[in-house]
Amino acid sequence: MKIVVVLLGMLAVLLVSTRVQAAPGSQAEFDALMDEFGVLTSYRAVASAEPLGILGFDVSLEGTSGTYEGSDVVLPKIKFQKGLIAGLDVAGYYSSFTVPGDNANTTAYGVALTYAIWDGSTIAPAWNVRGSYTSTDVSGIVKTTTTGIDTSMSKGLGPITPYVGIGMFTLNGTDATATYTGYSASKTRYYYGVSFDLLALNLTLEGDNTDGVNSYSAKIGFRIGD
Template sequence: MKKLIVLALSLTLLIASQAMARDLRFSSGLAQSEFRDLSKQAGAAISYKNTAPAEPLGILGFDAGVELEAMDINSGSSYWNKAFGNDAPSFLLLPKLRVRKGLPFSIDVGAMYSYVPDSNIKLWGVEVSKAILDGTMATPAWGIRATYSQLAGVNDLSLKTAGIDTSISKGILFLTPYVGAGAVWIQSKAEGHLQQLSNLSNETIYQPRFFAGLKISPLPLFAITAEAEYQVRPIYSLKAALNF
């Protein structure tokens, strides 16, 4: 069963990568208002997603897996069409590698890397979280988290995000639901061909985020986590990971 689940998810990631195989390269310039709207949605897309309950992994804990993010973008907008050479997809699909490691004092650290094959879209990020309440059989876990992410490979756009959030979770048998909220700060700068076409000012944006998810552990050392987030637009994530 475990092999079938991993195989199915791998095929999903492959299909998603092929569907998203296009460069982020601007066909024409943007107005400043278009650039700000694009920065809001693109920043939401690359921001570091949670996809984990609030409970800490523990000093010997480790979690590593693959993740697929799908963000419902406003594909009919002029700025997304210009960003994708007049061929914007309905969803931004980002396959990722994720890893988290438990440390002493209920602290976890993690990293993320994403590359869309046959495109110039890459991104990476890091996170650190601290459980204020570890959680017990009777009480929930509560934690806080700080994140950083950055777009890479796109010559026309420099995009960075920093975030902070808090979440609460409670395990029930092999299910662990969780909810959380926080904020993301986005720094966006037009470069290269886009800046030559548009002469745009930099954008610094703050936006709230809200998310809820469910971790399912059907087998020992293996878990699937599904999450929905709202940050300007709906964002959906699915992660399959080995953990202990």
């Protein structure tokens, strides 16, 4: 049910308000907020493992649900993926929203480079490995970054392609006012999803678990592969 809510919310509005307190009261609260915010904005594939090929591309709207300060939130994103040579794909996302109450302008972006170890065939699954980086800025005061690596496998079944993956990332949070000590953590993520293709239209649904915390993503857009 949550993943349906993510998709409907993403289609209804691209930029949404997210309940975030940018000024925690203690070091422990700062660490907890950086942890939740970093997990929410960390890079998610929301795509099967097959490479797009040099002529392929994907332009989409994406939303990721999560929990922040006890509230359910949705992070909206514009996402782009382009196939390159030798089984390489490059991708990135951009997000911008306002933190209610504090009127804090928040921007986030992520980039990723994927290499297809196996392209996949009628009998064999596709297998890839990906490196990623994200950065989030809350009014120039609070910043988080993540650096990660993951691997996934998928197998096409006509217009439907299920996939599974596992990865890890490091998370860092900093406070420009020097009120709080910087936060750092390492995370492990398991994820699963399914991609639906109808001509050039693509819908992908993904669920993940990051150190026991569940979140859901949905992406819809245009996807063309070789």
